[in-house]
Amino acid sequence: MxxxxxxxxxxxxxxxxxxxxxxxxxxxxxxxxxxxxxxxxxxxxxxxxxxxxxxxxxxxxxxxxxxxxxxxxxxxxxxxxxxxxxxxxxxxxxxxxxxxxxxxxxxxxxxxxxxxxxxxxxxxxxxxxxxxxxxxxxxxxxxxxxxxxxxxxxxxxxxxxxxxxxxxxxxxxxxxxxxxxxxRDILTGLDNRRVFEERIGSLLESARRQDRPITVASMDLDHFKQVNDNLGHAAGDIALQRVAKVMTEMVRNSDLLVRMGGDEFVLVLPDTALDAARLLAERLCAAVDGLDINAGNGSKLGMSIGIVQWKPAMSKDDWLQRTDEVLYQAKKTGRCRVCVEEA
CATH class of the missing domain: 3.30.450.40 (GAF domain)
Structure with missing residues (x-):
């Protein structure tokens, strides 16, 4: 109900x-x-x-x-x-x-x-x-x-x-x-190749857009293989760390210093023309020589550097390839020196 x-x-x-x-x-x-x-x-x-x-x-x-x-x-x-x-x-x-x-x-x-x-x-x-x-x-x-x-x-x-x-x-x-x-390169603390690949395009484009000079230095250690062969890889690692440290202390925060691998380094210098880049490269060579790193058999660790200022007609790849060629000339003509591509 x-x-x-x-x-x-x-x-x-x-x-x-x-x-x-x-x-x-x-x-x-x-x-x-x-x-x-x-x-x-x-x-x-x-x-x-x-x-x-x-x-x-x-x-x-x-x-x-x-x-x-x-x-x-x-x-x-x-x-x-x-x-x-x-x-x-x-x-x-x-x-x-x-x-x-x-x-x-x-x-x-x-x-x-x-x-x-x-x-x-x-x-x-x-x-x-x-x-x-x-x-x-x-x-x-x-x-x-x-x-x-x-x-x-x-x-x-x-x-x-x-x-x-x-x-x-x-x-x-x-x-x-x-x-x-x-x-980051684990051994030296420098930026690695990945950073270089990420930044080089934008650095070059900025120089192009603002009509500012930019120069790249390709660097290779001389007698580094002898350090490893004669004194061991631990000595080679220490040598790389000392070289990286002295270079870091000499470049600007705006510069891009990279360890590309092995004993190869690249330094990108924004707002830097060829003459100023040459002076810095010579100081870097002298600084590495001043480390007095023994390579064995009477040799001493040094550095060869090739530098090229970018020109508007150059592509990025042409610019970097030309820098490697200039570095080869530096090593071929006696090592432990700076070679510059003249304008």
């Missing part, structure tokens, strides 16, 4: 606390919104593979939640800084200069407080995590903005998001280590 029940006939035995109910509903709503934002942050960070890309993704995600002019991350043990700034013109330069000053002069604490620095308010957060190749890595996250200090609610958003960002940064650091290992 079906019975119709009217709500008016029901007796309500427990009073409903509407205020409490509304508070709970609001809490669930905010939790739901935060989970949605967290998912969005995960998605943005998943699309980035390097530190700079992750800081940029984090800044884009944070913009509607916490107003800021700049976000930066500094890796202490790697001495690198990654900055994303939304300012333009003089304001951009001032914001980036401020970030560099803060990183340089102010220690980053675990529980930092917002402080005023020039026209900006600055807050930092210490980030620590262990990695497979960088144990107990420490970094510092900075937010910089004009107008007002970071509010309590905004600070909490940043603290909650730090764990998510930290996981992604850890992944990027591990990837960075693997990427660096794949591009």
């Amino acid at each position: 079906n019975a119709a029940i009217s709500f008016s006939d029901m007796e309500i035995t427990a009073p409903i606390n509407l205020d409490h109910l509304m508070v709970e509903l609001d809490r669930y709503r905010r939790q739901s919104e935060w989970l949605k934002q967290v998912n969005e942050l995960h998605a943005r960070l998943a699309c980035a593979t390097d530190l700079q890309g992750m800081i940029e993704a984090f800044s884009v995600w944070l913009t509607p939640l916490v107003e800021h002019d700049l976000i930066a991350y500094r890796s202490r043990d790697r001495s690198r800084m990654h900055i994303i700034c939304s300012c333009h013109g003089p304001d951009r330069r001032l914001a980036m200069q401020t970030a560099e000053e803060v990183f340089e002069k102010r220690d980053c604490q675990m529980d930092d407080i917002c402080c005023e620095w020039g026209p900006f308010f600055v807050q930092q957060w210490q980030m620590s995590f262990a990695g497979d190749t960088a144990a107990d890595h420490q970094g510092c996250l900075m937010l910089l903005r004009r107008g007002t200090c970071i509010e309590v609610e905004a600070n909490q958003i940043l603290r909650d998001a730090q764990e998510i960002l930290g996981d992604s940064l850890q992944r990027a650091l591990m990837y960075e280590d693997l990427f660096a290992q794949a591009r």
